[in-house]
Structures are given as structure tokens and as C-alpha cells.
Amino acid sequence: MELSVVESDGVDERTRAELRELWDSAFDDFGDDDADHAYGGVHVLARDGGRLLAHASAVPRRIRFGDGPWREIGYVEAVAVVPERQGEGLGRQVMRALQVEIAARWPVAMLSTGSHGFYEGLGWERWDGRSFTQTPEGAVADGEEDGLMILRVEPRAVPDLAVEATCEDRPGDAW
Template sequence: MPLPLRTAHTADLDPAELRAVRSLLDEAFDGDFGDEDWDHSLGGMHALVRDGAGPAAHGSVVMRRIRHRGRWLRTGYVEAVAVRADVRRTGLGGQVMAALEGIVDRAYDLGALSASADGAPLYTARGWQQWSGRVCALSPDGIVHLPEEEGGVHLRPARTGRPLDPDHELVFDWRDGDIA
């Protein structure tokens, strides 16, 4: 039987819940989850599964803008997906992703995320498509190419009515830290 999942906006999570989620993320990413990563995961909707030991799985979706073929798309960007080590491979990651995908499908033109090599199989199995085109960002100095992000960006098919064409770049909005 699946554990209960709660969705809530960042503003509806109390400070103790936020500290517990941050601890889960620090542990799940083996200390490679920095303050900028944490900041990127805030300000949107969270999907959180708890058990008797605390947060067992988490993910969030925040609003970003991605330009493709001259049009800026409202993008639900998935951040901070993690499952506690002792409950991995029990379906909690899929449970969190299903909740986040529902939010993306109802509220955004497009879903996007940046996947690690370890995380990519979860996303591709759920229908997320690896972006094969060029990845850029609109920086304070203009559009810059981000070759280090290419291959890791995954998209959830757009509701825009026209498919995204990998012959045309994706241009991400700017933010501190990792752009995609």
C-alpha cells in the first residue's frame, strides 16, 4: 500500500518541514546539494511522502520560462527529486513524479528537468524525452551556449500544439547556480 503523499506550496510548509526536506536532499545527494540547488526548489509546489522516520521522498515543480522558436513557454521545472536510501526502489520516486506531472500537465505549457545519469531511467520510463538539441540561457550578457547541460535535459511533451524541434535551441531563463 503506497504511503500518503502531500502536495503543498512552499509557503504552506512550516520551517520544521522545510528543514527536514533539506536534510533528506543533503543525504540523498551525498552532500552535493548546495544552497543554490535548495533555492531553485523553492517557490513552487512540493510533493512530499512521509513515513514514521520523516520525509521519505520529495520533489518540487517551479515556474521557469524556456524560449523555443521565438516563443517563451511557461515551463514547470522539476527540482529536488529524492528518495531516502532505505526506501529506494519501492515506487516512491514514481509516486512523487506522478504528482508533479499532474501539476505540470494542468498548469504549464511544458515540463522540463535536468537528470543525472542515475536519475534519467526513472524519467524516461515515465515518458520524459531527452532533449537532443542545443541548450542555451539568456544571461545578463545575452544568449550563451551551455554544452555541459546538453544530454541531461528532459522534457515532458508540450501542450502548445506544436512539437518542439531539436533543430532549434532551448533558451532557459537565467538564474544563479546551475541554469538547467
């Protein structure tokens, strides 16, 4: 099994097609917006004999914590392992490699998931505050807080996990 780290600009068309196949096999309802969200940052790919087995990426996003300023953080997207190889530690390996890249770029990262236990084992913490989406009409409570998690590379960067977290709106899922 080989791990590689590649910026989105360096992901060729063939790999993009393989990635979409991986995501469609791992997720029940993966759409074009979800695929778009995975690009614009850094990817970790796991291959065995050339076959793509697992992926995770992190992209820059602007997030506001409490009434602080908007800040750039890493946002993790499209973490997936091919169904027949899940439960063998591949997901953990790609996330560990991605977290090295995150730590070199951002003081904190966030993600939205239903698989909290997987990320808790990797040092992530559950978000404890309410979540909001910034729209042209202002910040709107979006009820997404249950899925949100944070990785504090520098714990002092976000000392209080119980404040409001606000993301910018985007096509598809805001968080």
C-alpha cells in the same frame, strides 16, 4: 505511505529543515542554491508514520524554444528519496503525483538529470537540441543539453525537440 501536495508558501520551517536533510542524504553535492531552486512552486511530499521519505517539486521558469517567444513552463527540481528506501517505487509515486500538478498548470515541463531512465519510464523525453543560458551579454551555449529532458503534456506545444532551448540565468546551476 501518505502523499501530500503543498505550495511552497505552505511549507513550514520544520518541513524545510526535513527537506534539506533529505536532499543532503540523497545527493552528493546539494547546495543552498539547489535548495532555493526547489521553492516557488508546488511540492509533492511522501511520508511514512510522519517521517519524510521522498520529495519532488515543480517551479515556473521562462524558457525559449528555438527562435520562438519566451514561455512559462514547469521546471522539476530536487527529486529525492531517502537512500534506504530507494528502488521501492517511491520516486515514481511522487513524480506521478507531481505530473498531475504539472498538467494542471503548464503545457510542458523540463528538468536536468543524470538519471534519464527513471524519467523515461514516466513519459519524459530526452532533449535533442543544444542548450543555452541567457546572460546580459546574450544567449551563451552552456553544454548542458545531455542532461535535459522534457515532458510534453501537449505535444504540439513543443513540436521539435531538436531546436535550441534557452533558460534565464540564476545563481547556481542555470538548468
